[in-house]
Amino acid sequence: MTERYSRQELFAPIGKEGQKKIAAKHVLIIGAGALGTGNAEAFVRAGVGKITIIDRDYVEWSNLQRQQLYSEEDAKERLPKAIAAKQRLEQVNSDVSIEAIVGDATARELEVIIEESKPHLLIDATDNFETRMVINDISQKYRIPWIYGACVGSYGISYAIIPGKTPCLNCMLEAVPLGGLTCDTAGIISPAVQMVVAYQVTEALKILVEDWQSLRNKLVSFDLWKNQHTAIRVDKVKKADCPSCGDNPTYPYLSYDMQTKTAVLCGRDSVQIRPAVRQDRDLEELAELLAKQGIQVEKNPYLLSFMADGHRLVVFKDGRVLIHGTKDMIEAKTLYHRYLG
Amino acid sequence: MELIINGEMIQLPESVKNVSDLLTYFQLNNKIAIVEVNLNIINKQDYETTTLSNGDKVEIVHFVGGG
Structure with missing residues (x-):
């Protein structure tokens, strides 16, 4: 010591x-x-x-x-x-x-x-x-x-x-x-x-x-x-x-x-979307909901991820969502709203 | 014209006459940079009126966002 x-x-x-x-x-x-x-x-x-x-x-x-x-x-x-x-x-x-x-x-x-x-x-x-x-x-x-x-x-x-x-x-x-x-x-x-x-x-x-x-x-x-x-x-x-x-x-x-609430991530070909009001997401509930639609979900205690329309969406417990495979914020928002309300 | 840029002697074409031309030549015109000529920092609004002469010592630092 x-x-x-x-x-x-x-x-x-x-x-x-x-x-x-x-x-x-x-x-x-x-x-x-x-x-x-x-x-x-x-x-x-x-x-x-x-x-x-x-x-x-x-x-x-x-x-x-x-x-x-x-x-x-x-x-x-x-x-x-x-x-x-x-x-x-x-x-x-x-x-x-x-x-x-x-x-x-x-x-x-x-x-x-x-x-x-x-x-x-x-x-x-x-x-x-x-x-x-x-x-x-x-x-x-x-x-x-x-x-x-x-x-x-x-x-x-x-x-x-x-x-x-x-x-x-x-x-x-x-x-x-x-x-x-x-x-x-x-x-x-x-x-x-x-x-x-x-x-x-x-x-x-x-x-x-x-x-x-x-x-x-x-x-x-x-x-x-x-x-x-x-x-x-x-x-x-x-x-x-x-x-x-x-x-x-x-x-x-x-x-x-x-402050922007949508951001393209450096080097990731990804867009992050952050809800206007911070709200923790119930990942268990979301996982169930997605599973019911026949979507395969991977999950750990901090986030869950799934494939949708050729893009990987990653949902964090604090409500943020990463949408991979795009730099287009509009497309990202569309996917966000389509799968996560 | 020959300038000492960031410690290196560099030969520049006739077209480079002022600080603005120099940044364009190095394709730095759209980037935010701090430019020093003979130990004086040049204000951004003075880039076009600050002419360069043979042997001037120029330091250019440009800002980047990665990390």
Whole structure:
């Protein structure tokens, strides 16, 4: 036990004092895909006091190439990623308290988590800008730092956003970007993921041990295949009239109108539909209903799945539905209404 | 024109005259990017009026959404 963190304590900028601080901290990881699993394993091995990890998806075979906490068994069982991650993380370090949330990281859901459990740091491990803008507003509203990280192909980018200090994502983007490359169109190699994870976790450790002076303060990007590396000081991008971090913030991405209830999932050829009002679904009842129509249903305690019109529909207990084999939201909604009312 | 882009000397065609042309040349015009020329960050509304000269040091970081 005393040996466990000895090498990290020997590293002077952390030391025994830093290790105590790390052990007293709570990190919320939003997303349990490639970046989420990489970050989570690093924090758990480093001895963070508590990790909360939220994800809406389940493990599939195409995840195993880069999502380091998952096994073939998880893919066979279609285990929710948050659950599979928790199981593996507990094997890695039983001292760390790990909370897994199978759900959509909406503004409302994240605000509830933050008000209840008061994390010290938010890690972006999402696959879309919409959720990142929500994280950005939440970070400003509750004054909690967050670390942006993203990757596609062999390219990656990261930046640590500290409320009251650095510009925020809204200052840099000005709007949610439309289009652009995704895992769907450009693929992804695991070293690009690992590099972003390394940047995120390093800045995170500085924040957790409160070594603010050592923060990089630069927007960093790289392309491992093209052998490029860039870092830009972006302090001047901070805008006094930014609606997220300016003098009179309105946190626009926390308002209900800004939230879509249908979303195409990155790299999955799938659409997620989320009911307007959150309502748990009775999976037993649904399974019976479908079985009566002669539909073959596969089920575990967290979700059920079945084939319909050449598409796989996966129904989660929290009411969300994934419709596979389409990127067309209208078609997805049609199938949703056809089979699930 | 030769520019040093992300640390690499790159030969560019005559058609590239300003930051907007440069982003188009790299097919980054539709993406959100932060562009720095000789250590100054260029505002998005100034991309077309910011002309580039031989030997300028340009850093381009573009945002992506995957993860």
